[in-house]
Amino acid sequence: MKHLLFSAAGALVLVACGTDPDSAQEGTETESTLFAALQSLCGDAFEGEVVSDDPADADWAGEVLTVHVRTCTDDMVRMPLHVGDDRSRTWVVTRLEDGRLRLKHDHRHEDGSEDALTQYGGDTEGEVDDLSARFPADDFSRDLFEREGIPASMDNVWTLAIEDGGDTLVYALDRPGRHFEARIDLTETVSTPPAPWGAEPGTQD
Numbered sequence: 001m002k003h004l005l006f007s008a009a010g011a012l013v014l015v016a017c018g019t020d021p022d023s024a025q026e027g028t029e030t031e032s033t034l035f036a037a038l039q040s041l042c043g044d045a046f047e048g049e050v051v052s053d054d055p056a057d058a059d060w061a062g063e064v065l066t067v068h069v070r071t072c073t074d075d076m077v078r079m080p081l082h083v084g085d086d087r088s089r090t091w092v093v094t095r096l097e098d099g100r101l102r103l104k105h106d107h108r109h110e111d112g113s114e115d116a117l118t119q120y121g122g123d124t125e126g127e128v129d130d131l132s133a134r135f136p137a138d139d140f141s142r143d144l145f146e147r148e149g150i151p152a153s154m155d156n157v158w159t160l161a162i163e164d165g166g167d168t169l170v171y172a173l174d175r176p177g178r179h180f181e182a183r184i185d186l187t188e189t190v191s192t193p194p195a196p197w198g199a200e201p202g203t204q205d
Helices: 002-016 021-030 033-040 055-061 139-147 151-155
Strands: 045-050 065-068 076-083 086-095 101-107 120-123 132-136 157-163 168-175 178-185
Touching: 033 076, 033 086, 033 157, 045 055, 055 178, 065 178, 101 132, 120 139, 120 157, 139 151, 151 168
Parallel strands: none
Antiparallel strands: 045 065, 045 178, 065 076, 076 086, 086 101, 101 120, 120 132, 132 157, 157 168, 168 178
16 A cells, blocks of 8 residues: 555656646645545555543543545545444545645444534645644534533644555544544555445445
């Protein structure tokens, strides 16, 4: 998978170094290295674990995390996150027209209905042109957290990054007094997991 990852990132370098200045400018404005790297993983599943030591994460710490880069389009990557047998979560990364990225958390019940806490996340504060992005909670999320009685989450900042030369996908959550981090091993694929809750088996939804 490392070969695919760097092929995707390398394509951006070729665009930037092309002989046509107009094409080079267009490429740098519309492409995101992180987004292209996530796209290069499409169809594959990987395992990882929680590496932070906050007592609040004790239930996750004992589970295998499986990330399936399940659906990719030109502007969206959907990555279900399975925590043991819990298939309620999907990370949705969207590339916006101005080069920013948006991260949303799609949370479902086993019957496919939406959880009360769903579709929260945020946008990067600028165009993303490397392998790491930070997503401060947006207004929708802050209103949701306040309404659901968890105002501390209004200060959430999520991070997605690819580290260790392309070997690791990092997902992190930070706010004052809180740090959660999971690291997913990209060096070895695993069997494709079942569809996330709310998606029909065999579909790409």
